[in-house]
Amino acid sequence: MNRRCFLSSLAGFGAVPLLGTGDDTDAQFTRRAKYWKPLEDKRIACTLCPRACEVADRERGYCGVRENVEGVYSTLVYGRAVAAHVDPIEKKPLFHFLPATTAFSIATTGCNMECKFCQNWDISQFRPEQVKSADLLPAAVAATAKDRSCASIAYTYSEPVIFYEYMLDSAIEGRTRGLRSVMISNGYILKEPLMELLPRLDAVKVDLKAFTDTFYRELCAGTLQPVLDALRWIKEQGTWLEIVDLILPGQNDAEGEIRALSQWVVRELGPEVPVHFSQFHPTYRITNLPRTPVSTLERCYRVAKETGLHFVYLGNVPGLGYEDTSCPGCGATLIRRMGFTILSNTLKGGACPSCGRTIPGVWS
Ligand code: SF4
Numbered sequence: 408m409n410r411r412c413f414l415s416s417l418a419g420f421g422a423v424p425l426l427g428t429g430d431d432t433d434a435q436f437t438r439r440a441k442y443w444k445p446l447e448d449k450r451i452a453c454t455l456c457p458r459a460c461e462v463a464d465r466e467r468g469y470c471g472v473r474e475n476v477e478g479v480y481s482t483l484v485y486g487r488a489v490a491a492h493v494d495p496i497e498k499k500p501l502f503h504f505l506p507a508t509t510a511f512s513i514a515t516t517g518c519n520m521e522c523k524f525c526q527n528w529d530i531s532q533f534r535p536e537q538v539k540s541a542d543l544l545p546a547a548v549a550a551t552a553k554d555r556s557c558a559s560i561a562y563t564y565s566e567p568v569i570f571y572e573y574m575l576d577s578a579i580e581g582r583t584r585g586l587r588s589v590m591i592s593n594g595y596i597l598k599e600p601l602m603e604l605l606p607r608l609d610a611v612k613v614d615l616k617a618f619t620d621t622f623y624r625e626l627c628a629g630t631l632q633p634v635l636d637a638l639r640w641i642k643e644q645g646t647w648l649e650i651v652d653l654i655l656p657g658q659n660d661a662e663g664e665i666r667a668l669s670q671w672v673v674r675e676l677g678p679e680v681p682v683h684f685s686q687f688h689p690t691y692r693i694t695n696l697p698r699t700p701v702s703t704l705e706r707c708y709r710v711a712k713e714t715g716l717h718f719v720y721l722g723n724v725p726g727l728g729y730e731d732t733s734c735p736g737c738g739a740t741l742i743r744r745m746g747f748t749i750l751s752n753t754l755k756g757g758a759c760p761s762c763g764r765t766i767p768g769v770w771s
Contacts, residue, residue, distance in 0.1 A: 435542065436487040436535065440473055440480040441572055442600050449478035456519045456568055456595050457633035470569040471534040472517035483535050484515035485573045486544040490530060490564050493555050495747040499563065499591050500683055500722060501649055502732060503768025504610045506742060507749040510589060511552035513543065514564035515573065519595050520629040522616065523692040524655060531565040545573065549580035559609065563591035571600060578607035587769075594637040595629055601640055610647040610769060613638055617652070617659035618668035626658065626693075635671070642676045647769050649681040651722065654699045654707060656687070665707045669714035678717045678735075679767040684708065685722030701727065736764035 442455040449464040453473060460468035462475040472484045494512045496505055516538050518531035525531055530538055543551070552560050560581045562574040567590050578588035587609035594613035596604075605611075613634065617623060620631045641648050652668065654660045665684075672680055684707040686699040704721045708729060711719040721729035725746035732742040739761040743750040753760050757770040 433483055433536065436485050436540075437474075437481050437483055438485040438572055440482050441575075441603075442597070443480040445478055449475070451475050451478065451480045453480065454597060455571055455600050456597060457630065458519055458595070467534075470517045470519045470566075472515065472569050482570065482572050484517065484570045485576075486542055486547075487515050487535055487540045487573075488513050488543040488548075489516055489538045489540045490514040491541070491543065491551070493557060494561065494563075496559065496561075496589075497744065497747040497749070499561060499589065499612050500651065500720070501589060501610055501612055501647075502683070502720060502730075502742070502744070503649065503681055503718070503766070503770075504589065504647055505558050505587070505769060505771075506752055508558035509556070510559040510561035510563075511548065511555055511557040512561040512563045513548060513577070514562070514567075515540070515570040516565060517569040518566040518593075519569050520566070520593055520627045522627045524626065524653070524687060525691050527564045528691040545577040545580040548577045549584050549586060552581065552586050553584045557586065559587040559589050561589045561591060563589075566595070567592055568596045568600075571596075571604070575604055575607060578604075582607070593627075593629070594634040594641075596637055597633075598636070598640060601637060602644070605641065605644045605646050608646055610649070611641050612649045612651060613641070615650050615652050615668065618664050618671070619659070622659050626655075635675075639675055642680070648676070649683065651683045651685055652707075653685045653687050654703060655693070656696050656699055656703065658696070660699070660703050660707070662706065662710055665710045666714060669711040669716055673715045678715045680716075681718040681720060682711055682716055683720040683722045684711070686724050688723070704729075732766070734759040734762060734764055734766065737762040741766060 443451045443453045451462050453460045453468050458469050462468050467474045492512045493509050496508050496510050516530050516533045516535050567574045581588050589610040591612045623629045623631045688698050717735040730744040733740050742752045758765050
């Protein structure tokens with residue numbers, strides 16, 4: 408699918424149909440990868456994410472979008488968009504970042520984990536050549552975002568770490584047009600590439616999928632500690648950060664685990680980092696569990712507030728009052744939400760109009 412066809416299919420909000428023509432080639436989306444080092448016999452070691460793949464000549468890494476040819480490692484998804492939507496920023500979810508604005512949201516195929524409950528498995532668990540794509544280079548990403556009056560570009564749906572070079576250059580292009588950039592990620596990235604990326608980003612949302620290594624290993628094919636490390640680095644660099652914990656019944660919903668996770672956030676990142684507990688619904692390889700009961704989510708909310716977190720939200724259960732932002736000082740309701748819609752926002756210059764307390768976030 409060429410860019411003109413693709414862009415003409417952008418009809419505003421919601422999903423963009425991708426009507427690939429099959430005339431794209433791997434070569435047009437191939438760029439030399441940024442983070443890897445050569446090994447013997449034309450093998451390479453990828454240094455982008457904690458999986459640390461060692462890849463033989465003519466092989467790909469675990470994520471399926473990086474390939475070794477003759478000892479040179481390349482990304483196969485530079486400018487190879489498989490999704491492009493105009494989304495409310497609240498959908499990411501980012502609640503303390505430019506409320507009521509939209510984000511031009513892009514993805515390629517691929518992921519460096521395999522979560523058995525992935526909501527976007529139809530792109531995250533496939534190789535580039537298996538999904539119809541569009542030629543959407545960074546300059547076109549920024550131009551389209553601007554044309555659609557978006558405030559930001561979001562790298563999302565699949566795992567943006569694995570389309571690192573595309574994300575980085577799109578963020579740079581976006582800045583030249585006054586656009587912010589936000590990464591919606593599993594936080595599975597090594598320090599050096601993260602440190603290069605963070606100055607180009609304005610916000611990061613990390614899925615902290617559980618607080619046990621067992622959950623990460625058994626349900627995500629990943630590990631917990633690298634995600635905790637990345638969270639600390641993001642916070643240290645001062646990039647706006649929010650956390651989502653998708654609660655699976657009987658898997659990561661124990662009160663002790665929620666308490667430990669919340670205490671870790673308060674201690675290591677600070678009580679002002681928003682934490683969203685979201686309702687699971689059956690999908691992909693986990694269809695035998697029910698939706699998370701609202702009572703379980705309410706318990707997560709209570710426990711997190713007890714540990715001292717200032718901003719706790721419940722996701723995927725609109726209308727229950729757990730999406731509103733309140734002042735941790737005087738308790739005044741500041742932002743009222745219903746799903747992805749802002750019903751009211753009384754913040755004045757990023758502060759509570761009642762008591763004057765500064766509310767952390769990116770408000771303008
Ligand atoms: S980015 Fe991909 S190739 Fe590199 S270490 Fe991670 S999974 Fe492996």
